[in-house]
Amino acid sequence: MRKAVCPGSFDPVTNGHIDIVARASLLFDEVVVAVGVNKSKSRARLFTAEERMEMLEKSTSQFPNVTVAGFEGLLTTFCEQHGIRAIVKGLRAVSDFDYELQMAQMNSSLMNIETVFIPTSPEYSFLASSLVKEVATFGGDVSSLVPDHVLSRLTQRLAERAAEAEEEGEGQ
C-alpha cells in the first residue's frame, strides 16, 4: 500500500490545493491531507483547524482514497505514526522551490522519507490562500478560485471580522 501525505495550513482550501490532492490520489493508493493545527499559529488563521478540516473533507469527498487529518508538531512524526513514506507538495514558482527543497532535505534527514513535487497546473500557478483572503477582503471576485461552499464561509467570516473591527474602532 503506497501512502502519501499532502500537508498544509489550508486556510482555506483553494482549487489549487484540490488539483494537487486529485493528482496525488491517482499516484498513490491512499492520500492523507494533513492540516497543521499548531496552536502558536492559530491566532493568525482566519479559520479554526476544525473548520479548515471540514472544508477539506467536503472538497475531497469525491476521491475515495483521500482522507483528512490534523497534525501538530513534526510532519515526520505524523508520517511515522501513519506508515507514510512520501510527502506530496505542489510547486508554483521558483520562489516555492528554495524553501521546499530545504524542507524536503530536512525531512529526509530526520526520517527516511521522500518528497514528491507536483508542478502546479498553469491556471492555478498564482493561487495561494493568503492572496484569496486578501482579494476577498477588498471585495474582489474569488469565485473561480475556491469551491462554492468555501466561498460562502469565506464571505461570512470576512463580514464577521469587518463587523468586529468596526465595533473595536467604535469602542476607542
Ligand code: ADP
Ligand atoms: P503553507 O503555505 O502553510 O505551506 P498552504 O495551505 O498554503 O500551506 O499550502 C499547502 C501546500 O499546497 C503548499 O505547500 C503547496 O505545496 C501546495 N499549494 C498551495 N497552493 C497551490 C497551488 N496554487 N498550486 C499548487 N500547489 C499549491
